[in-house]
Amino acid sequence: MPSSPSELHGKRFPVLDKGYVILLEHMGSDERVVDAARVSTGSKTGVDPERDRSLIFFLMENKHGTPFEHVVFQFAIKCPLFVARQWMRHRIASYNERSARYRVFEEEFYIPRRADIPPIFSEADLKEYEDVLKHEHEVYQRLVQKAQPYKEHRQRAREVLRALLGTAYYTEFYWTINFRSLMNFMDLRTGTGAQWEIKQYAAVIADIARQVVPLCYAAYERYVLKKPAAGDLEAGLR
Amino acid sequence: MPSSPSELHGKRFPVLDKGYVILLEHMGSDERVVDAARVSTGSKTGVDPERDRSLIFFLMENKHGTPFEHVVFQFAIKCPLFVARQWMRHRIASYNERSARYRVFEEEFYIPRRADIPPIFSEADLKEYEDVLKHEHEVYQRLVQKAQPYKEHRQRAREVLRALLGTAYYTEFYWTINFRSLMNFMDLRTGTGAQWEIKQYAAVIADIARQVVPLCYAAYERYVLKKPAAGDLEAGLR
Amino acid sequence: MPSSPSELHGKRFPVLDKGYVILLEHMGSDERVVDAARVSTGSKTGVDPERDRSLIFFLMENKHGTPFEHVVFQFAIKCPLFVARQWMRHRIASYNERSARYRVFEEEFYIPRRADIPPIFSEADLKEYEDVLKHEHEVYQRLVQKAQPYKEHRQRAREVLRALLGTAYYTEFYWTINFRSLMNFMDLRTGTGAQWEIKQYAAVIADIARQVVPLCYAAYERYVLKKPAAGDLEAGLR
Amino acid sequence: MPSSPSELHGKRFPVLDKGYVILLEHMGSDERVVDAARVSTGSKTGVDPERDRSLIFFLMENKHGTPFEHVVFQFAIKCPLFVARQWMRHRIASYNERSARYRVFEEEFYIPRRADIPPIFSEADLKEYEDVLKHEHEVYQRLVQKAQPYKEHRQRAREVLRALLGTAYYTEFYWTINFRSLMNFMDLRTGTGAQWEIKQYAAVIADIARQVVPLCYAAYERYVLKKPAAGDLEAGLR
Numbered sequence: 009m010p011s012s013p014s015e016l017h018g019k020r021f022p023v024l025d026k027g028y029v030i031l032l033e034h035m036g037s038d039e040r041v042v043d044a045a046r047v048s049t050g051s052k053t054g055v056d057p058e059r060d061r062s063l064i065f066f067l068m069e070n071k072h073g074t075p076f077e078h079v080v081f082q083f084a085i086k087c088p089l090f091v092a093r094q095w096m097r098h099r100i101a102s103y104n105e106r107s108a109r110y111r112v113f114e115e116e117f118y119i120p121r122r123a124d125i126p127p128i129f130s131e132a133d134l135k136e137y138e139d140v141l142k143h144e145h146e147v148y149q150r151l152v153q154k155a156q157p158y159k160e161h162r163q164r165a166r167e168v169l170r171a172l173l174g175t176a177y178y179t180e181f182y183w184t185i186n187f188r189s190l191m192n193f194m195d196l197r198t199g200t201g202a203q204w205e206i207k208q209y210a211a212v213i214a215d216i217a218r219q220v221v222p223l224c225y226a227a228y229e230r231y232v233l234k235k236p237a238a239g240d241l242e243a244g245l246r
Numbered sequence: 247m248p249s250s251p252s253e254l255h256g257k258r259f260p261v262l263d264k265g266y267v268i269l270l271e272h273m274g275s276d277e278r279v280v281d282a283a284r285v286s287t288g289s290k291t292g293v294d295p296e297r298d299r300s301l302i303f304f305l306m307e308n309k310h311g312t313p314f315e316h317v318v319f320q321f322a323i324k325c326p327l328f329v330a331r332q333w334m335r336h337r338i339a340s341y342n343e344r345s346a347r348y349r350v351f352e353e354e355f356y357i358p359r360r361a362d363i364p365p366i367f368s369e370a371d372l373k374e375y376e377d378v379l380k381h382e383h384e385v386y387q388r389l390v391q392k393a394q395p396y397k398e399h400r401q402r403a404r405e406v407l408r409a410l411l412g413t414a415y416y417t418e419f420y421w422t423i424n425f426r427s428l429m430n431f432m433d434l435r436t437g438t439g440a441q442w443e444i445k446q447y448a449a450v451i452a453d454i455a456r457q458v459v460p461l462c463y464a465a466y467e468r469y470v471l472k473k474p475a476a477g478d479l480e481a482g483l484r
Numbered sequence: 485m486p487s488s489p490s491e492l493h494g495k496r497f498p499v500l501d502k503g504y505v506i507l508l509e510h511m512g513s514d515e516r517v518v519d520a521a522r523v524s525t526g527s528k529t530g531v532d533p534e535r536d537r538s539l540i541f542f543l544m545e546n547k548h549g550t551p552f553e554h555v556v557f558q559f560a561i562k563c564p565l566f567v568a569r570q571w572m573r574h575r576i577a578s579y580n581e582r583s584a585r586y587r588v589f590e591e592e593f594y595i596p597r598r599a600d601i602p603p604i605f606s607e608a609d610l611k612e613y614e615d616v617l618k619h620e621h622e623v624y625q626r627l628v629q630k631a632q633p634y635k636e637h638r639q640r641a642r643e644v645l646r647a648l649l650g651t652a653y654y655t656e657f658y659w660t661i662n663f664r665s666l667m668n669f670m671d672l673r674t675g676t677g678a679q680w681e682i683k684q685y686a687a688v689i690a691d692i693a694r695q696v697v698p699l700c701y702a703a704y705e706r707y708v709l710k711k712p713a714a715g716d717l718e719a720g721l722r
Numbered sequence: 723m724p725s726s727p728s729e730l731h732g733k734r735f736p737v738l739d740k741g742y743v744i745l746l747e748h749m750g751s752d753e754r755v756v757d758a759a760r761v762s763t764g765s766k767t768g769v770d771p772e773r774d775r776s777l778i779f780f781l782m783e784n785k786h787g788t789p790f791e792h793v794v795f796q797f798a799i800k801c802p803l804f805v806a807r808q809w810m811r812h813r814i815a816s817y818n819e820r821s822a823r824y825r826v827f828e829e830e831f832y833i834p835r836r837a838d839i840p841p842i843f844s845e846a847d848l849k850e851y852e853d854v855l856k857h858e859h860e861v862y863q864r865l866v867q868k869a870q871p872y873k874e875h876r877q878r879a880r881e882v883l884r885a886l887l888g889t890a891y892y893t894e895f896y897w898t899i900n901f902r903s904l905m906n907f908m909d910l911r912t913g914t915g916a917q918w919e920i921k922q923y924a925a926v927i928a929d930i931a932r933q934v935v936p937l938c939y940a941a942y943e944r945y946v947l948k949k950p951a952a953g954d955l956e957a958g959l960r
Contacts, residue, residue: 035749035794044896047798048821070677074573077816078898080749080794084761090409093327097550099337102791102900107762109441118409125406126399133389140385140410147378151371161364167441168363171328171356172378176409182758184792184900186816201546203347203405273511273556282658285560286583308915312811315578316660318511318556322523335788340553340662345524420520422554422662424578439784565807566885575813585917594885601882602875609865616861616886623854627847637840643917644839647804647832647890648854679823679881 013037013220021212024205025119026178027086029212031220036079036187038064038223044075061223068227079187079221083213088118090175091206098193101185108170108179109163112152115145117176124204141174148172190217191228198233251275251458259450262443263357264416265324267450269458274317274425276302276461283313299461306465317425317459321451326356328413329444336431339423346408346417347401350390353383355414362442379412386410428455429466489513489696497688500681501595502654503562505688507696512555512663514540514699520551537699544703555663555697559689564594566651567682574669577661584646584655585639588628591621593652600680617650624648666693667704727751727934735926738919739833740892741800743926745934750793750901752778752937759789775937782941793901793935797927802832804889805920812907815899822884822893823877826866829859831890838918855888862886904931905942 013034021029042060045067067075087095096103119138122131148169155165185193194217196202197210218225229235251272259267280298283305305313325333334341357376360369386407393403423431432455434440435448456463467473489510497505518536521543543551563571572579595614598607624645631641661669670693672678673686694701705711727748735743756774759781781789801809810817833852836845862883869879899907908931910916911924932939943949 033749033754035747035796040747040796044818047818047894047896048824071672074816074818078796078818078896080898082749082754082792088409089331089413093331093334096331096334097341102788103335104758104761104788104792110762120406126393126396126402128393128396128399129389129403133392136385137389137407137410140382144378144382144412147374151367151375154371155364155366158364158366161366164364164442165367168358169375171326171414172375172412174382174410174412175327180761182761182792184794186898196547204402271511271516273509273558278509278558282580285580285656285658286586309910312578312580316558316580316658318660320511320516320554340550342520342523342550342554348524418523420523420554422556424660434785564885565889569803569807569810572807572810573817579811596882602869602872602878604869604872604875605865605879609868612861613865613883613886616858620854620858620888623850627843627851630847631840631842634840634842637842640840640918641843644834645851647802648851648888650858650886650888651803652885680878 030084032082068231076188077186083183100189105181109167117141268322270320306469314426315424321421324418338427343419347405355379506560508558520554544707552664553662559659576665581657585643593617744798746796782945790902791900797897800894814903819895823881831855
């Protein structure tokens with residue numbers, strides 16, 4: 009763990025073959041959650057770390073979610089389109105995504121490792137997967153180039169032709185989300201129902217969140233994920 | 247215009263080459279908006295249609311948005327993935343989309359008409375666009391089939407392989423949205439900045455909304471779209 | 485249980501001494517939730533009630549919340565201001581409240597029953613509680629009347645003078661909310677942490693919801709409230 | 723204007739007779755909005771301040787709201803209950819309010835200045851307003867004290883008895899809100915329809931926002947408030 013969570017800012021965590029997660033900035037802390045909750049009760053903060061921890065665990069256990077909204081994270085994400093599509097279903101968050109109307113897609117798509125696809129697929133199958141995606145980009149690229157000299161047609165060409173490209177292609181976006189909504193994201197996207205690829209992102213994000221708000225994260229593990237108390241205690245005692 | 251907006255329920259409005267918009271159901275009416283606004287003031291409703299109209303126009307002009315939230319629409323939509331991606335950026339709404347993890351994609355993709363793409367593209371270019379999309383599905387289909395006998399690999403195969411398919415492929419979703427949020431959708435997606443394809447959907451939806459809540463729609467045209475008063479008056483007098 | 489949930493529309497359920505809950509309208513049903521979920525999987529609906537029930541229970545258990553958003557309720561509520569203050573903290577919903585800037589408050593405030601306040605309070609204490617609230621209204625009324633002849637001062641007088649009135653005074657509002665958000669409301673406002681008065685409202689609302697979407701409600705009881713399976717089975721078999 | 727917006731953090735801005743606004747913290751800046759918008763287009767930032775300004779103005783004029791969501795403010799607010807009631811109708815924000823279930827209300831209520839109430843009211847009328855509010859607290863205080871020795875009755879006594887107190891009484895809350903939602907708050911609460919008291923708060927908050935994101939604020943003034951271009955240019959050139 010870094011001596012301060014802000015040391016995480018700007019650090020690039022690679023995910024999948026060409027993606028990443030970067031924490032650009034964050035606002036708030038375990039202490040801020042405690043302060044927000046204590047607006048209610050008027051009791052003093054910071055005197056007793058054990059009482060702070062108890063309060064955070066009490067809030068989480070009793071579904072008092074609002075104090076956790078005062079911690080806000082800002083990320084830059086690079087991921088395949090099919091991952092972004094799952095991601096953006098989370099509505100209590102802010103997104104700004106790269107637009108394929110203004111920018112031409114690079115030939116940059118997700119290739120799963122052998123270990124991450126069913127063993128029934130052969131090396132040749134995987135090669136064919138790659139070839140299809142490469143071919144998509146060749147045609148896309150050629151046709152986009154054809155429109156390039158015509159200022160009045162460029163954007164329309166790009167926006168129609170991107171429809172050729174598979175959702176294995178990478179996109180990028182800015183993502184601002186508060187810790188309460190992030191818990192929901194982590195809960196669903198690290199869970200057994202989530203697709204393997206988005207789980208890799210959710211795991212990195214969970215690791216960042218754990219470093220930024222360790223007590224909140226420990227309470228989340230205990231009461232939302234319902235992990236056994238041992239891990240929880242450990243996290244709480246760090 | 248139908249004698250009652252509920253006659254619109256279940257009617258399929260075709261959009262693009264293979265898409266549609268269906269109004270499944272709606273809740274509320276111009277009168278309900280007036281009632282909701284008059285909870286504030288306690289004055290009686292329904293006595294004077296001219297006063298109802300004035301109230302709706304006053305609310306819209308002065309950005310009193312909440313009464314418009316009590317009218318709710320439920321649609322079934324079929325559109326290309328690239329359109330769905332733009333659509334689902336609208337967060338104040340509810341979505342349930344077909345999952346390519348559970349269902350195999352049909353070979354069903356959007357083919358723009360010649361008139362809707364830049365004239366610099368030849369017949370052969372358009373043919374190539376189609377060929378790429380067909381080829382994507384051939385490979386997708388073959389590999390999905392290969393996994394079909396293996397119960398433990400089927401879902402994983404489908405969820406990885408769909409990444410081959412371009413966003414021209416069609417998807418379907420349920421969409422529930424209130425009229426306030428719908429105005430924002432219509433304003434942005436019928437506007438000059440919107441892509442031609444989503445505009446076709448937004449136009450059909452706007453036409454449905456106009457029939458369900460004619461006074462609200464007229465006020466929206468006047469104060470949000472800022473259309474000249476003539477069209478507005480017409481709508482109001484219908 | 486009524487033969488059809490729409491028989492509930494417009495029926496006034498009294499709550500506390502002078503309040504009420506009215507279901508004005510609703511949209512959707514258990515079947516609609518199943519349909520919305522099956523957009524994902526493409527399997528047919530309505531053939532097998534037992535499979536529908538299983539699907540709803542599966543969705544609830546696995547926190548697939550979105551299909552429950554397609555059921556929407558519209559209520560008219562009358563409650564004390566202090567109850568409304570707790571109520572309106574629920575943000576995923578639409579509100580239109582009576583305005584004390586446009587309407588003069590009646591002398592109508594909440595008087596708790598002896599049984600509902602701590603036994604340490606005497607009859608005289610309760611009398612004093614009432615007297616304070618009556619006196620507030622006397623002064624409020626007198627000063628509002630004083631401004632009544634002056635058109636330019638009326639609204640300002642009302643909006644300043646209402647600050648005299650205790651939050652025991654009754655207010656009214658329209659409330660539109662989907663079933664997913666309603667579950668959160670019911671969970672928190674029928675729970676042990678909720679104030680007795682809002683619990684009375686939440687209980688009536690829960691009873692209405694149970695009649696409108698009995699399977700969804702049974703699944704909510706089982707997986708959100710975590711009630712023992714017996715009650716759940718009963719509800720499921722109704 | 724301070725040399726850095728973070729010098730504003732923790733500074734207490736008095737509002738009305740006993741209220742305040744404190745900016746606890748903020749995240750983001752004009753540059754961050756530009757960066758978020760340029761994720762779309764991929765063009766470089768920070769090279770040309772004039773282009774940054776143009777981009778922000780373009781986004782605002784064309785209702786591209788999402789880039790403005792990446793700037794987040796965290797405030798501590800103290801205001802009368804009737805102001806808080808109007809405030810908390812703004813749903814796209816996070817609130818944690820002092821609870822009268824856990825804390826006993828001080829005798830601290832809003833007294834308008836003579837200049838701020840209609841001149842038809844006499845000194846004696848204002849005195850009576852004060853007397854009513856004082857009397858409310860006397861009775862409240864006496865009855866709360868009576869329950870104090872009984873641990874099992876304390877909270878219930880406090881939560882019932884607070885209903886006596888007028889909405890002139892002061893409350894406190896934490897408020898986290900992004901700049902997009904804040905624009906909506908400022909637009910409605912500094913406008914002609916807003917009550918004088920909340921306008922005082924909105925003016926202070928607008929002044930803080932202007933110092934934190936001067937270009938965004940200038941664009942808001944120009945395209946949302948539609949102030950004449952002169953003021954706008956001034957703000958842009960600061």
